[in-house]
Each structure stands twice: as C-alpha cells, then as structure tokens.
Amino acid sequence: MxxxxxxxxxxxxxxxxxxxxxxxxxxxxxxxxxxxxxxxxxxxxxxxxxxxxxxxxxxxxxxxxxxxxxxxxxxxxxxxxxxxxxxxxxxxxxxxxxxxxxxxxxxxxxxxxxxxxxxxxxxxxxxxGEARFRAVFRGAALGIGIADGEGRILEINEPLARMLGRDARAARGLEISSLRLPTDPPEYWEHYRALLAGRRRQMTGEKQFVLSDGEVIWARMRASSVIGDDGKTALVVGLFEDITERREMTERLRHQATHDPLTGLPNRTLLLEELAATLNFRDGRAEGEDTESEDTESTESEDAADADDGDGLAESGSAKSGEAGEGRRIAVCFLDIDGFKAVNDTLGHDAGDRLLIQIAARLREAVEPHAHPVARMGGDEFVILLPDTAGPQSAIEVAERVLAAIREPVLLDGRELTVTGSIGIVEQPVEGAGPSELLRAADVTLYWAKAAGRDRWALFDPQRNARQVARYALSQELPGALERGELFLEYQPIVDLADQRVRSLEALVRWNHPRLGLLGPGRFVPLAEETGAIVALGRWVLRRAVADAATWPRPPEGAPVTVSVNVAVPQVRDPGLVREVRDALEAGGLPPARLQLELTESAVMEPGRRGRPAVQRLRELADLGVRIAIDDFGTGYSNLAYLRRLPAHTLKIDSSFVKGLIPAAVPDGGAQDGSEEPIVSSLINLARACGMMVIAEGVETGAQAETLRKLGADTGQGYYFSRPLPADQVPALILSGFGDAGRH
Missing domain, CATH: 1.10.490 (Globin-like)
Known part of the structure; x- marks a missing residue:
C-alpha cells in the first residue's frame, strides 16, 4: 500500500x-x-x-x-x-x-x-418525413440498420457500416442471416426469427462481428419491429453500440480477479467455479459470479423468452448439467512444495517467486497431454483438477508424473536446486460431491503425504478422515470437559520391590465422556498436546493430585506416601511451570518432598539453547524440594552425558524392557531368550551411577518383579501390584500396608 x-x-x-x-x-x-x-x-x-x-x-x-x-x-x-x-x-x-x-x-x-x-x-x-429521418439516421452516434420483413438490409448508417467492415451502399440487399457466426449463441437467432415472424416485438443481445483483417468487434444490439397494415412485420430497426473496449476491459478485470498475477494460472475463485460447473453444484458458485438475468424492458411474455440473453453462461451451465450423470468420477490433486519456506528464507522472496513460476510451467507441461486444469491456491500450493477419471489409478499416474517433473533440478541465481513436492489425491464419484468438501479432503490428504516423508502422494481414505474428524471433535470438547467436571483422577501404586509396601501413587487422568463413556489418557492427552490444551489440563491434574495427596494418611510403617504427576513437554517449556507448582503445593498444603514430577526424555534431553531454560526450571523445582523422575527411559533420545547434569532423582524404565525380561513360551515347547535382561541391568547401573532411584513400569508377573529386585530396581509399578484405583480407595490401600494382601 x-x-x-x-x-x-x-x-x-x-x-x-x-x-x-x-x-x-x-x-x-x-x-x-x-x-x-x-x-x-x-x-x-x-x-x-x-x-x-x-x-x-x-x-x-x-x-x-x-x-x-x-x-x-x-x-x-x-x-x-x-x-x-x-x-x-x-x-x-x-x-x-x-x-x-x-x-x-x-x-x-x-x-x-x-x-x-x-x-x-x-x-x-x-x-x-424523409428529410427528418435522414438527419437522425446520419447524425446518430450509434449504428442504425433497417431491414424489411424478409430480413434483407435496406439501410445502414456509417457507424454500423464500420462495425460490419462493409460499405454502407454495398450492404443494401444483404441478408441479415449471412452475418451469422459459429460463435453466436443459438438463442440470438431464435429471437431474431421470432421478431421477423411477429412473435416478438423487441429483442436485445450482444453480437460479434469479424472484420476482413481479423479484428473482432462486439456490439450491443436492440431491435424493434414495425408492424404493417396487414399485421405482419414490415420493418426491423436495429440499434448497435460498439462495446468492444468495454468488453475487453471487463475481460481484463475478470482475468485479474480469477487468475494468479505471478504464474498466470487460475486462482481459487476460478477453480471453485470450474469445480461447481463440473459437479453441477448449483449452490457452489464462487463469489462474484453474475447470475442475474438482464432487464429487456419487454412484456411479461417476452421477459420469459429473453431470460437466456447474455454471455452464454446459462447455456454452458445446462450442458454441464447433462454431463454430470451417474457413474462419472472426478479427482483433485492438491500439491505443496516441500521446504519452500527455506528457499524464501535463504535465497529471498524474489528467488521464491521465480521458483514458483518455473513450477507452474512444469505443472502445465506435465498435464499437457490431457490439458487438466491447474490452479494456484496461494503461497506454494497448487491444485490439479481431473474432471473425468476412470478410477484412482488415473489420478495416481498424473500425480507421479507431476512429482517427477518437480524433482528435475531448478536453476536459480546460478545455483542448481532440487525441490520436491507432496500431493494429496481425492478421487470419487461426481454425484454427491461438493467443491469445498473436495478441496478440504485433498488438503487433508496432502498433509498425510507430508507426514509420511514428503516427495510422495497420498490417496484420501474416508475412514481415516472420519477418525481424524472424531479426534478433532474430541479435542474441541476437552476445554469444556474441564469446566463441566467430567475429568477425574485414578491412582496406581508404585511398590517397594523389597518389602511390597506402597511408596508412591501415580495420578492418571480419566474422562467420563457423556457420549463416549470412560476414556483413558491415551485417547485425549495426545490431543491436548497437539491443541495446546495440555497446559490447562496439566494444571488441573497437578492441583487435584496435590489436594488429594494432602489428605492421604501416613502408612503404619515408613515415610509418608508421595504422589507422582506426569508433566508434558509443553508444560516443561512453559515459563509459568515453577510458579504453578509452588501455588499448587501452597493451596493443597502438601510438603514439596511428597510431590514427584514425571517427565519424558523428550522434555528434558535437549542440550543447547532450547534445553537450558527447561533444565533451569527443573533445577528451581528441585531446589523447592520437589522430586524429578525421568519417565519411559530408554525409548527416546538418550544423551547419557547430559543425563548426569539433570536434577533428577528417579529413573523409570519403560515397560517394553520389563516385558522382555522373562523368556516367553513358544509353540514347540521351547522358550525365547530373555534378551532384555542385560539392557535392564545396564539401565539400572546407569541410574545408580547418576545417583538415581529406579522404578520399573509395566510389571505384570511375580517373576518379573523378582528379577527386577535381583537386578537392583527399587520399586515397581504395574497390574501385578494393582490396577489404577479410584481416589476414595487410596487411603485404605495405604493403611493396609499393602503386601501380598494388597494386590488387586
């Protein structure tokens, strides 16, 4: 601007x-x-x-x-x-x-x-009077033509002669029907014949004339009939206005409104119009399409006959309607350039624009055999429309041809670049499809292709999409679920492997969904992390767990039981985490030493610029007296040197290692080697070297518990000891001393 x-x-x-x-x-x-x-x-x-x-x-x-x-x-x-x-x-x-x-x-x-x-x-x-007629005829700026009742030209003035590219005198006696062109709308000449026959008194329309040198003239015509004493058409008077310049201006504006100025390709507006026409989707007109019929200033009966006057859009629309029959199929390929932002960031936006121009040219060439419409949606996104396919394979072949064309090296500023693209394909019957829905489905599928590794295509899967839509709907319900009190906590004991007593309980959030029933954390916690709702959810879990733990009784023997709360990656990166923990402890009246925060490796194993703030927050929490546990250890990015510098007190061995501790039976009566035991032993020794306690997750059998005890693990957690319990059953469990009688 x-x-x-x-x-x-x-x-x-x-x-x-x-x-x-x-x-x-x-x-x-x-x-x-x-x-x-x-x-x-x-x-x-x-x-x-x-x-x-x-x-x-x-x-x-x-x-x-x-x-x-x-x-x-x-x-x-x-x-x-x-x-x-x-x-x-x-x-x-x-x-x-x-x-x-x-x-x-x-x-x-x-x-x-x-x-x-x-x-x-x-x-x-x-x-x-003849004199007055001649004065008006010669002096008018508009073209004027007069024909007899048979359609032969009697007189034309100079402005009309110039439009026709003919001499005014030589035009006398010429049949008006000889001016017909193949591009004329059929209804134009139907109305003309009705005018001569006396069935109409007036007609309007736009007519194209082609001069001898190939120049095209467009004229707006209005004709009226003069009825003779015998009741038949005696004369036809036609007035013609040269609208060539105005029409060209309108076409230029139309082109600007419907085409991308950088690549010259159709834009989203024109693509939606093309889709709507292909699908016969009458309610899917793009914004700006003019559907009003023109006012012909005729009688009521003539208005009905004039309804199709104009630029022929109605005719082409009805033709499309006949084509959109049962059995036809359509495909949309939604393309995105992989890593395009890096080109803009490193070589500049001018280079990025030149790249897009080259990509657009390659797309045109790749679809040239069938002239499939190609549009630029904006940025580095393009759409290829296949209006008549024989099935998914035909769309896949086009997508593979396009991807191969994009992979060809591009020369920019003397540098040879290799770029790739990803394509989402939707191929389905025409019947029942809508333009916006097709584009949305193709866009979704594009991101499936990117998630699978880029430089590839993906085909739309309705069932997968339905699952994603359901997940999205569930994620949108989560904030309200907190307000409505639909979330609650259960607690799973963490048991001392030596004396079988409860040392801690892990808080596990549950959702009592009004429609879907009881949902475990695996159904909604990942959604909360994706949408950012995990911070609010984690805050609620922390406050609820701390408040519950503050009411737990002291066991008959040993130290007070601690509560263990999971903290997600976004929470660790939140600068307000330390304040929230401090506020929760103060509000619940729980000593910091009775709170343990469990963090995954990905939350803390970030050496360098991004890792330092997270570690600093962990140090502040440890200085408060809060215990820190590294959860699911061994499944992620394990930087052992970095592990020694973490202010962590406990290492939790992932259940996948515990599961493989005891040899499993095989069909022939033999057994598989317990290959996980050396790994578990190494993890326990590593924790000891770092001064940490060890919790083994996923303990399901007594044999696993005994092996872990012998290997040096301190505590265990799993169904062998207990399933997660409702909050109101925790005090009785603590007071029972657990032991063998406490197992559930």
Missing part, C-alpha cells in the same frame, strides 16, 4: 479528474469521491457486502457521467493502492468484481435509455 487509507477520497477524486472531461466541478468530484470511499470502507467486512458496495460504486460512476473506461480503470487502481493490506483477498476480489459489474450494468442501462430515445426518434422520423 503506497499511501494511507485515509488519503483514498482525495486520491480517487484526482484519478477521476485525470481520467476524462466530466461536467463536474472539482468540489463536486471531491464530494463524490468521499461518498464512494465511505461506501467502500463500510463494506470491507465480508465478500457479500464488498460486492454490493462495489456494484453501487460502479452505478454511481455512470450516474455522475464518468462513462469513460478510463474512469473504471482509475478507480480500481486507486482502490488497489489505498485499501488496507490486511484486507482478505476474497473481499478485495468481490469488491473489484462488484465494481466492474455495477459499472457495466449502469452503462448498459444508460445505453438502453439512449437507444430507446433514438429508436423512437427513428420511427417517428420515418413516419413524418
């Missing part, structure tokens, strides 16, 4: 004044521009409002005599320079489309009025 939006009225007034001579003073022009600017500013909220405002502005320009095409072009240029940059592209496009449509319609109405006045003058002059 070159200037501030506040300068719009003055800039607009100056542009209108420079566009052409209009009988308005400078003050009147400024007042008009101020009103138009207010209309635009008030409508930048959504595409519908923007289109209506643009249409009103276009009509106002015509009403104020700004009928030169330069006035329309200047208005759009001023708006492009002065609208806020944050305006959504759909709103901006709708505004321009409405402006062009309103301007064209206003000019059309003005021309109709002028044509009607001339038509009446011609007919009146023809009746009242």
């Amino acid at each position: 070159s200037e501030s939006a506040g300068d719009l009225p003055s800039a607009w007034a100056g542009a209108l004044a420079a566009a052409g001579s209009v009988p308005m003073s400078a003050a009147e022009t400024r007042a008009l521009a101020a009103v138009l600017a207010d209309w635009v500013r008030d409508a930048l909220t959504d595409p519908v409002a923007a289109r209506k405002a643009g249409s009103a502005v276009g009509s106002a320009l015509i009403d104020s005599h700004h009928t030169q095409p330069e006035s329309l072009a200047a208005s759009i240029a001023v708006l492009a320079d002065h609208l806020p940059t944050e305006i959504d592209s759909a709103v901006r496009t709708a505004l321009y489309a409405g402006l062009a449509a309103g301007y064209a319609e206003g000019l059309r109405d003005r021309t109709r009025r002028e044509q009607e006045a001339i038509r009446i003058a011609v007919l009146d002059a023809h009746r009242t």
Whole structure:
C-alpha cells in the first residue's frame, strides 16, 4: 500500500479528474469521491457486502457521467493502492468484481435509455418525413440498420457500416442471416426469427462481428419491429453500440480477479467455479459470479423468452448439467512444495517467486497431454483438477508424473536446486460431491503425504478422515470437559520391590465422556498436546493430585506416601511451570518432598539453547524440594552425558524392557531368550551411577518383579501390584500396608 487509507477520497477524486472531461466541478468530484470511499470502507467486512458496495460504486460512476473506461480503470487502481493490506483477498476480489459489474450494468442501462430515445426518434422520423429521418439516421452516434420483413438490409448508417467492415451502399440487399457466426449463441437467432415472424416485438443481445483483417468487434444490439397494415412485420430497426473496449476491459478485470498475477494460472475463485460447473453444484458458485438475468424492458411474455440473453453462461451451465450423470468420477490433486519456506528464507522472496513460476510451467507441461486444469491456491500450493477419471489409478499416474517433473533440478541465481513436492489425491464419484468438501479432503490428504516423508502422494481414505474428524471433535470438547467436571483422577501404586509396601501413587487422568463413556489418557492427552490444551489440563491434574495427596494418611510403617504427576513437554517449556507448582503445593498444603514430577526424555534431553531454560526450571523445582523422575527411559533420545547434569532423582524404565525380561513360551515347547535382561541391568547401573532411584513400569508377573529386585530396581509399578484405583480407595490401600494382601 503506497499511501494511507485515509488519503483514498482525495486520491480517487484526482484519478477521476485525470481520467476524462466530466461536467463536474472539482468540489463536486471531491464530494463524490468521499461518498464512494465511505461506501467502500463500510463494506470491507465480508465478500457479500464488498460486492454490493462495489456494484453501487460502479452505478454511481455512470450516474455522475464518468462513462469513460478510463474512469473504471482509475478507480480500481486507486482502490488497489489505498485499501488496507490486511484486507482478505476474497473481499478485495468481490469488491473489484462488484465494481466492474455495477459499472457495466449502469452503462448498459444508460445505453438502453439512449437507444430507446433514438429508436423512437427513428420511427417517428420515418413516419413524418424523409428529410427528418435522414438527419437522425446520419447524425446518430450509434449504428442504425433497417431491414424489411424478409430480413434483407435496406439501410445502414456509417457507424454500423464500420462495425460490419462493409460499405454502407454495398450492404443494401444483404441478408441479415449471412452475418451469422459459429460463435453466436443459438438463442440470438431464435429471437431474431421470432421478431421477423411477429412473435416478438423487441429483442436485445450482444453480437460479434469479424472484420476482413481479423479484428473482432462486439456490439450491443436492440431491435424493434414495425408492424404493417396487414399485421405482419414490415420493418426491423436495429440499434448497435460498439462495446468492444468495454468488453475487453471487463475481460481484463475478470482475468485479474480469477487468475494468479505471478504464474498466470487460475486462482481459487476460478477453480471453485470450474469445480461447481463440473459437479453441477448449483449452490457452489464462487463469489462474484453474475447470475442475474438482464432487464429487456419487454412484456411479461417476452421477459420469459429473453431470460437466456447474455454471455452464454446459462447455456454452458445446462450442458454441464447433462454431463454430470451417474457413474462419472472426478479427482483433485492438491500439491505443496516441500521446504519452500527455506528457499524464501535463504535465497529471498524474489528467488521464491521465480521458483514458483518455473513450477507452474512444469505443472502445465506435465498435464499437457490431457490439458487438466491447474490452479494456484496461494503461497506454494497448487491444485490439479481431473474432471473425468476412470478410477484412482488415473489420478495416481498424473500425480507421479507431476512429482517427477518437480524433482528435475531448478536453476536459480546460478545455483542448481532440487525441490520436491507432496500431493494429496481425492478421487470419487461426481454425484454427491461438493467443491469445498473436495478441496478440504485433498488438503487433508496432502498433509498425510507430508507426514509420511514428503516427495510422495497420498490417496484420501474416508475412514481415516472420519477418525481424524472424531479426534478433532474430541479435542474441541476437552476445554469444556474441564469446566463441566467430567475429568477425574485414578491412582496406581508404585511398590517397594523389597518389602511390597506402597511408596508412591501415580495420578492418571480419566474422562467420563457423556457420549463416549470412560476414556483413558491415551485417547485425549495426545490431543491436548497437539491443541495446546495440555497446559490447562496439566494444571488441573497437578492441583487435584496435590489436594488429594494432602489428605492421604501416613502408612503404619515408613515415610509418608508421595504422589507422582506426569508433566508434558509443553508444560516443561512453559515459563509459568515453577510458579504453578509452588501455588499448587501452597493451596493443597502438601510438603514439596511428597510431590514427584514425571517427565519424558523428550522434555528434558535437549542440550543447547532450547534445553537450558527447561533444565533451569527443573533445577528451581528441585531446589523447592520437589522430586524429578525421568519417565519411559530408554525409548527416546538418550544423551547419557547430559543425563548426569539433570536434577533428577528417579529413573523409570519403560515397560517394553520389563516385558522382555522373562523368556516367553513358544509353540514347540521351547522358550525365547530373555534378551532384555542385560539392557535392564545396564539401565539400572546407569541410574545408580547418576545417583538415581529406579522404578520399573509395566510389571505384570511375580517373576518379573523378582528379577527386577535381583537386578537392583527399587520399586515397581504395574497390574501385578494393582490396577489404577479410584481416589476414595487410596487411603485404605495405604493403611493396609499393602503386601501380598494388597494386590488387586
């Protein structure tokens, strides 16, 4: 944006004044521009409002005599320079489309009025005197033609002769039907025949003329019949306005609104229109499509006959309707350039733009055998439309051809780059499909391809998508579940392997979902981590667990039981973690030494710039007296040197190692080697060397518990000792002394 939006009225007034001579003073022009600017500013909220405002502005320009095409072009240029940059592209496009449509319609109405006045003058002059008729005929700026009741030209004036590219005298006697072109809409000539036959009194339409040198002229025509004494058509008077320049301007605006300026490819707006036409999806018109029938100023019966007058869109739409039959299939390929951001960041946005131009050219070439439509959605995203497929394999073949084309090295600023792409494919029957739904499904599938390793395609799977939609819906319900009290805690004992007494209990969150029933943490905790809700969830679990632990009794023998709470990676990275732990301990009245925080390796094994803040928070927690445990050890990124520097008190050995401790029986009566025992022994020795206690997870048998005790593990946790218990059963468990009688 070159200037501030506040300068719009003055800039607009100056542009209108420079566009052409209009009988308005400078003050009147400024007042008009101020009103138009207010209309635009008030409508930048959504595409519908923007289109209506643009249409009103276009009509106002015509009403104020700004009928030169330069006035329309200047208005759009001023708006492009002065609208806020944050305006959504759909709103901006709708505004321009409405402006062009309103301007064209206003000019059309003005021309109709002028044509009607001339038509009446011609007919009146023809009746009242040859001299007056000749004066009107020769002096009119519009093209005028008169034909007899058989459709033979009697007279044409010079403006019409120039449009036809013929000599006015030589045109006499010419059959009007000889001017027919293959590109003419069929209804145009149907209405003409009805006019000659007396079934119509008037007709309007747009007609194309091709001159001898190939130049194309477009004319807006309005014809009326003169009925003779015998009740038959005696004469036909036609008025023609040269609209070539206006039509070219409209086409340029239309092209700008529906094509990407960088690559020249169709944009999202045009793609949605093409999809809607292909699918016969009548409610899926893109914003800005003009569906209003023109006012023919005819009788009621003539209005019905004139409903199809215009640019032929209705005809092509009905043809598409016939094609969208049962059994047809369609495919959409959604493409994204892998690592495109790195190109912009390292070589600059200019280089990124040149890369996109080359990619667009390769896409065109890759689909050239079948001329499949290709569109740029924005950024580095492209869509290829396959409007008639024979099944998924045909779409896959196109995707593989496109990926191969993208892999070819690209030369940018003297450097040879190799880029790749990922493609999401949706291939399905046309029947029942909608444009937006197809694009959304293809976009989702694109990210499946990226998640699988990039430089590949993925095919849409409705069942997988349904699962993801269900997961998303569940993630959206989670914040409300906290407020509604649907979450609760259960506790699983951590037992001393030597004396079988409870030393700690791990808090495990559960969700009593009103529709899905009881959900374990595996169903919703990963979702909470993905959406960011884990911080609020973790805060609630921490406060609830601390409050519960503060009420637990002291066991008959030994130290008070501690509570162990899981802390997710986003919580560790949250600067407010230490304060939240301190506040929870103070609110619950629990000594810090009775709280143990369990963190996975990925949360703490981050040496370097990103790791130091997390470790610093752990040190602050350890200084408070809170115990730190490293959970699921051995399954992640194990930096042993870094482990020694962590302020951790306990190491939890993952259940996958515990499961393989005892040889398992095989079908032939033999046994598999207990290959995990050396690993578990090494992990225990490592923990001892770092001054840590050891908890073994997933203990399910007495043999596993005994082996772990012999290897030197301190405590164990698993179904062998107890399943997770409701909070109200924990005090009795602690007081029972557990032992063999306490197992569940």
